[in-house]
Amino acid sequence: MNDTRLNVLLIGSGGREHALAWKLAQSPRLKRLFAAPGNPGIAEYALLCALDADNHAGIVDFCRREAIDLVVVGPEAPLVAGLADALSDAGIAVFGPSKAAAALEGSKGFTKDLCTEARIPTAAYQRFTEAAPARDYVRAMGAPIVVKADGIAAGKGVVVAETLDEAIAAIDACFDGAFGDAGAEVVIEECLVxxxxxxxxxxxxxxxxxxxxxxxxxxxxxxxxxxxxxxxxxxxxxxxxxxxxxxxxxxxxxxxxxxxxxxxxxxxxxxxxxxxxxxxxxxxxxxxxxxxxxxxxxxxxxxxxxxxxxxxxxxxEGRLEGEMPCFRDAAALTVVMAAKGYPGSYKKGTPIGSLAAAQAVPGAEVFQAGTAITPAGLVSAGGRVLNVSACGATLREARDCAYEAVAAIDWPEGFCRSDIGWRALG
Missing domain, CATH: 3.30.470.20 (ATP-grasp fold, B domain)
Structure with missing residues (x-):
């Protein structure tokens, strides 16, 4: 095996990126890890850099200056915007699809059409660029029915409408600009069970x-x-x-x-x-x-x-054939702690304490998702703020460990669900 040690740049600032940084830092092949922009939790493993993911030339220059061997792009928006193309064109290895391939997430209609072409099983659908024919379609099909903004809308552009009124309201919200450009086209699908x-x-x-x-x-x-x-x-x-x-x-x-x-x-x-x-x-x-x-x-x-x-x-590098990732038989569970009011309006800047006590729970890890450091300490800086995660021999053990760590955190302005894993445990 090649034992060359690598400089890696991780793009992103959420709980996903904290988990990736935590795992990348365990690699014996890692030389230096940079993160842009990162967060206070990621800073434990990486040097944070004030790079703008929209400034592709700036990221390429940074990679050349710091001799970056691999860029790992966490969130979808930079991929849909073509960051991977800019890096590949500059001869820099990047984990993440080209702009053309990222259309699989960037356009739900694109993916549905690909499913038709490749005979991939998926819900029956129609695409619409105007509200009136979309409304007519849902009236003809009936409810329940699924209305989706075509583009990326931070996980919020999908409505599973139980009634025709809900479906029509969702169509109108898309075409009235609730999701910006993402809602300029709407995909309407049958509701799978x-x-x-x-x-x-x-x-x-x-x-x-x-x-x-x-x-x-x-x-x-x-x-x-x-x-x-x-x-x-x-x-x-x-x-x-x-x-x-x-x-x-x-x-x-x-x-x-x-x-x-x-x-x-x-x-x-x-x-x-x-x-x-x-x-x-x-x-x-x-x-x-x-x-x-x-x-x-x-x-x-x-x-x-x-x-x-x-x-x-x-x-x-195009050499996946024969590779096989390994996972422990143990179960893992994560509980998201969010700011009160999320996914609606919520306060930022509320103090968070006792993370060290949560981290001290055997088997638990706290990944930071929407946090910031101030002179007074750690505060919330987003809607989903902490990802309290744990492993256990069984899912019940993992759940109990995660909720023990949740209970140790001092954040009065946060909330979480108390039933993560309920389907599997029920």
Missing amino acids: GEEASFFAIADGKTAIAFGAAQDHKRAFDGDTGPNTGGMGAYSPAPVMTEAMIERVMAEIIRPTVATMAARGTPFQGVLFAGLMITAKGPELIEYNVRFGDPECQVLMMRMTSDLLDLLLAAA
């Missing part, structure tokens, strides 16, 4: 390998009630994703996607995060993301035993 799962694969443009599965909790409150969020917790492994189901997903969804993208001349390299519905007929694709999920990344990193840096570099 089954159990949701998050499945991850790593691809190098031609080869794809399974990376693991998790289940996310999107609703804000206990019992899967309240508004949709970016994710209030997750656990891994997902019981519904058996070995046989994983192979079906690879054969029916992931490999056809990678093959079709390659045949189109827009090979996909990076993470394929498939949001799935496991129906009576089998797995169906709800949507793709082109980066690690947040908070699913946190539980996958907690369980991973092999070298993340080696794997990401192999994908970036």
